[in-house]
Amino acid sequence: MNGREIEKTRQMTQDLVRFPSVSDVSNESVSQFVADQLSAQKFEVEWHSYVDAKNQNKVSLVAKRGSGLGGVAYLAHTDVVPAEDWSLDFCGPFEPTERDDRLYGRGTCDMKGSLACALQAASTIDPQSQSKPIYFVVTSDEEVGMLGAQIVNSKSKYFQEMVEGDTVGIVGEPTKLGVFHAHKGGQRLSVRARGKSAHTSTNEGVNANYQLIPALPELLTLRNESESNPKYRNLDFDPPTLSWNMTITNEPEAVNVTTSLAQANIFLRTMPGVDHGPLLEAIQRLCNQHQLELSINDGVEPWQVPSDASWVQDMLRLVQQPESHSVCFATDAGILQRLKRMLICGPGDIQQAHRSDEWISLDQLAKGTQIYQQAFQHWAV
Numbered sequence: 001m002n003g004r005e006i007e008k009t010r011q012m013t014q015d016l017v018r019f020p021s022v023s024d025v026s027n028e029s030v031s032q033f034v035a036d037q038l039s040a041q042k043f044e045v046e047w048h049s050y051v052d053a054k055n056q057n058k059v060s061l062v063a064k065r066g067s068g069l070g071g072v073a074y075l076a077h078t079d080v081v082p083a084e085d086w087s088l089d090f091c092g093p094f095e096p097t098e099r100d101d102r103l104y105g106r107g108t109c110d111m112k113g114s115l116a117c118a119l120q121a122a123s124t125i126d127p128q129s130q131s132k133p134i135y136f137v138v139t140s141d142e143e144v145g146m147l148g149a150q151i152v153n154s155k156s157k158y159f160q161e162m163v164e165g166d167t168v169g170i171v172g173e174p175t176k177l178g179v180f181h182a183h184k185g186g187q188r189l190s191v192r193a194r195g196k197s198a199h200t201s202t203n204e205g206v207n208a209n210y211q212l213i214p215a216l217p218e219l220l221t222l223r224n225e226s227e228s229n230p231k232y233r234n235l236d237f238d239p240p241t242l243s244w245n246m247t248i249t250n251e252p253e254a255v256n257v258t259t260s261l262a263q264a265n266i267f268l269r270t271m272p273g274v275d276h277g278p279l280l281e282a283i284q285r286l287c288n289q290h291q292l293e294l295s296i297n298d299g300v301e302p303w304q305v306p307s308d309a310s311w312v313q314d315m316l317r318l319v320q321q322p323e324s325h326s327v328c329f330a331t332d333a334g335i336l337q338r339l340k341r342m343l344i345c346g347p348g349d350i351q352q353a354h355r356s357d358e359w360i361s362l363d364q365l366a367k368g369t370q371i372y373q374q375a376f377q378h379w380a381v
């Protein structure tokens, strides 16, 4: 890996960050840019689009170069979290700027820097030298419900081919180039009381809070039990618990109007080997008793492969580390687990993602490019 190649990775990261592809707007233009890059490198590109609930066109890409089956896939997403809280004065969130060996900008760390590393790494591999295929899976909406990965899972011909060919999948989320073999999933629930909104100068209203509040101490008891009961723990994770979080929302919120909706929003970080079903049943019983509505939204499954699996061990040798770990955030791997041979390994530190001063170190961009080049060599040449 020479200086010119690393300079190209830095340039490519900046090009990607300039697209303000926050999850609530279309990612079509950044996807077109990535598709053009892949086509220029002789990849065949599948284009999967859908219109989301906010009427935005979303695109996920799956691409393949090289014939045959197996090989290696790199997986990323092009959406980024919102940037309204951006706190740096020397650059805006979508004006990538290098300073003190760091590249700042929304998505530099999660995960356009990683995608740039993989694109640059693939460009250094001569397609003629490949004995097996290299694939790219680049999804939309990873940060908000993972709909892009679901479309890839159900519609992509190349993804189906990867499943059948037992391709090794490298999810490039930021791990500081450590190797991860498991992650938690996510389950959202809402417990809802409905009243009737009216101006409080009248007697017409019914305040929904008065129906929800009596149930809250029991919900808190269930929460405390879920954190302390060993059957809801998996010691492979830190913290080893479901990390039950809860927020409460009211609509409307004006103090002179009775609120017609009171809702407790619960989020559980589910883990492999932990059955949280009994907890959901207990919440359902509580809702029945208090005449509350419970909705259980589509969750992301936790994901795990054996830490001694051959592909995990191979990747550990490439990154020169002794052991793999588990992480507490979910990724597209949860949705794409029909692909058996997966792992997570990407440049950048998750601590620097989703922040108001998001950045990635230039050193991680250089190392990431090198590691992906070695991985493509190892599994596809």
Ligand SMILES: [Zn+2]
Pocket: 077, 110, 111, 142, 173, 174
């Ligand atoms: Zn991410």
